[in-house]
Amino acid sequence: MKINNLFVWLKQKPRIAFFMCLPLILMVACLIIYPFFYSIFLATLNKAETKFVGLANFLFLFKRETFWLVVQQSIFFALVAVFFKALIGFIAAHSINELPSKGQRKWRGMLLIPWVIPPALSTLGWWWLFEPTYSALNWLLEKLSVDAIPWLSETFWARFSIILVNIWVGAPFFLIMYLAALKSIPEDLYEAASIDGANYWQKLFFITLPMMKNIISITILFSIIVTFANFDIVRVLTRGGPIDTTHLFATYAFRVGIESGDIPLGAAVSLFMFPVLAVLSFIILRNVRKRTNEV
Template structure:
């Protein structure tokens, strides 16, 4: 009789125990559930990014008619052309100078806004984000009108002040200056909002302790603000460097690579070779030359971020 009661009791208790065990097993499989929920996004990324990337590598190794595999022939051909090396130089000048100016302007404006009252910060943040919110193609057309030789608003102002006109888009060096200026105008608000967020995360107690020790504003900036913002600054610069290096809209709309190919960057030169000239493999090879340059920059910057993270940890 006792055995019968014990078996009956065990049978009654088995379903709750099984349910708890099943729930525990379910909770331990959260990584599997997370993967399944991310699977649609991974499929979309694979179709829109990974597959085109590998296809472009394959395409860059074909001849112009895409009927024969020539290996690294397109790359060797590009490296023998003076125009290509000029594009490499111009892309480096365009990206590095634009990113440096954007970082400097963003850092200065972020500090200025951070020292304003809260209500004033909201207004200035909204106004200074306008260049970044406007579609780049639309704002580039507006700047093109301002620089246009025939109806240039800048030249009109210069004439009214008694100065001579400037060939903004017809002189190679002024054209290079113009596209860099527009890129800085468009990208500086991104640095501003990132740096401002980093400044908000710096504990006020550090500044108070430094003030008690008699530190000046410059010493607070060098010894507190910069070390606390260094990782955010590095990541922001890396992201902006990648986007600026691959910039297409500004150069294509304002100069289309001219005059005399002096403002071409990788994206516009690849577009000219691949689409306008009809040599898709050569255009793909040109665009892929950005990959090792950006990879080296990413490794260098991320290594510094990881090293500083270990030191803080």
């Protein structure tokens, strides 16, 4: 009888729904909510984690030049990388869309490869290309009688290389999103536009871009979040060097917290990402909801 009652109790829809979501809720709680609050707690401790120091860690960071450098670098890195990813993704999507449908699959598959390989591994491959002693790129430059480039050891080139690899990894995501958006634009809009008198560029500006506006903005916002929080590329290529000039929030937090052993300070660094990401996520979610309502 008791088991029977349990089944009746379970049969109500909201309860069933809750239990079906429970594994995910537990996972989010363990891997996101708990660490988040724990890092807030950590950030208020002293280095030895023995004493509550309030906001002292944050105030300390404000006084550090390196910290402000990291802030600037993270913003610069995210904006430049996302801009080029979006641009290249758009051009590539357009080019593929112009191909006859037979060839499209092949190109789409090949161009997706950078995005599918785990970035830590592919970045290692790039590191070999950049690597000072046996750099394949420099070997090529030498053959062309151009001076070798200190890819990872000079601030400008190190930043350049990191952004380059990030674009290489991330552009296919834009490509695939834009391609889907392009395919959803009805062909007869372009036909109507050609009869209305639009040339190629006018069709691009008056038809294609406005029709893709939503996808473009969501993809860019999403990519800013992912790029802003990037860790592996910098970690593998430069470890933040030379002299901290390629650190991002995530790698700097790792350096301060794990490598230098000041976990509370590292937690404080990583918490600075939170407001930026929270605002962006909020905008995305609102955007998605608005689009859903429109449909």
